[in-house]
Amino acid sequence: MVTTQAQPLALLGAAGSPYTRKMLALLRYRRIPYAIHWGSHRTPPAGFPEPKVKLLPTFYFPKDDGYEAVTDSTPIIRRLEGDHAGRSVLPGDPVTRFLGDLIEDYADEWLTKAMFHFRWAHPADIENAGPMLVFWNSPVIPDEIAGRASAEISKRQIDRLYVVGSNATTAATIEQSYERAIDALDTVIAQQGYVLGTRPSAADFAIYGQLTQLAIIEPTSAAITQKHSRRVRAWLDRVEDLSGLEPETAAWTHRDQLKSMLRPLLSEIGRVYVPFLLANARATMAGLPQFETEIDGRPWAQPTFPYQAKCLGWLRESYGELSHDDRTALDDVLAGTGCERLFGEV
Template identity: 30%
Template sequence: MIVYGCKISYYTGKLETYLRYRSIDYQVLPTVGNEQTLIAETGVVQMPVVQDNRGRWMTDTTPIIAQLESEQSAASIYPLCPLMNIIALLIEDYADEWLWRPAMHFRWSYRVSRQYAAEVLYDELIRDNPNRYIPRFIALRILKARQYFGFVQGDGVNKQSRGHADSTYSKSLELLEAIFKQRPFILGNTPTIADVGLMGPMFRHFSQDPVPAEIMRETAPNVFEWVARMWNSKAGDKTPDLLTEPDAMLISLLREISETHLAQLQQNAKAWSDGKNRFELNIQGSTYSNAPSSRYRVWCLEELQRAWASLNAANQAQLKAVLTAAEAAIIWNQENFKLSNYDSERKAPFNRAICVFGDGIPPR
């Protein structure tokens, strides 16, 4: 399997964690220099894009992992309990779409972290590419400016919201630390899609970038240990013994997810429906000014709503009982938002993909 990505890429790290867990051999190649092929085969240049050993092209880690998992005969990383499965999917979505914002902030707002990341990107994607070569000092300036203005300031993180971007990471560590003091993985003794999803932000960003890594080591050593445990986990090591209903620690995490991620999905869907490229994103009393709207995140909300609709009445009642924050109602109170019309034929990960933001960077 060929994985087009990068060794500090958020979603490449998530996918690699899964591939290692399933002992699937893969090779990582850079996206830079392969753009024409990626666009021709998938419609996008993003990390990661995959060509498997049968020649199939796939994009977007969420459907990629779901597809690969459907081809496995061993115990699934998707919980058999319907209630815990939708909770695991919600945690994955939170990791993919909410923690992305503080992860990019910590990487590109802090000098030591952005210097580290820019140098890794240069060495991996530019230095040895004769068609893309730029002198190192110039390339580092360009990379740091592009990433900061695109993915930090361009994603609504400014003087007013920076404090919340800092604290939402700290809060995630606090909530996960409580869980990992009690058990090795989010839902029990073996990894689920919740753990794999959280490896996106927690591995290649928060545990590797200098500033958030120091915070993790000092304040959440059990989370730091979990990152290594996930990277070293292999399927079949243990028979799954997972929660069948959320405990108090998990319910606390779900409240945070509701107040941040589900609030974001609701406000984004409204902005998308209103035809806005940017909107004021209000999260837990903080405002991310000029946050970009995203068609892809409308689809993420639709996917959560589909998962809700697939539950029986008893499981729906159970989920409502644990998702008590007002923001969670967006999952079952399907407001009249404009549809994303993305992947309407249900072909993902084999469909023509779209980026989270237009051509990949939040619109100016």
């Protein structure tokens, strides 16, 4: 049900959080008034409840007796679609919408591996990231305190790199996948401006969120981005604020044209993210704490991630809800990309 917003929508976020940046750009595009509280759950804004899971961003949706603290950008986007009319980021065509869902999921769950990897795997990036995370939280922290905090944050994050699958075994796979992703995105943007047409979708904002860090903040991946595509780097500065763009319904590219336009990007998803999802799902079903598989011809090892098993489940559920004709059309788009394996046996 569409509601009238009496006050700006409050949220807690951080400039170094790709999901915060994803949602801020989306709110600007959709012209939804908001009030961002910069910080973390260590110093949450007064007067708001704690979320069940302390992630950024946290949205504070008003209700009769106060606020509801909500995290997870993907369902928040769908909730906002119901609360606010116009300037939708979800295509009406079921096939196009599914493709957008898949690409959004890839950005949120695979590109973020590259984000964490590049932030903490190389000395120049570590030297940059530690202080940035401190001063993003508060620019008035004294240098001596900031130095100690930076060292503590860096150690904690480096020690946790294994959680997202970043290690000596997987480094080459992650880095080469990022290079190909930039090349694929360059191809799509050159043809139509955004992933699904001449207007932005949730998938665009998901990609944008990760690239605000990868292509701008982290020195190593930013240099890779500049080398591979200045078009993509420039695109990010535009997507940051699309409040002036006037979208038209016809601006979504027809499903029949997306097969060729999205082929490079879907092939990259099928090459790296799909085998990860399937291996992770098998490990989750077997109750294994970690798993090993092969991605892009190289060994891959990391702890099992139950949430990403849910992501595969949600994609399969959406696929199952399509009509016979829409599934047939989607199968044709995905055929030969590797993404068709999503719907076979785990």
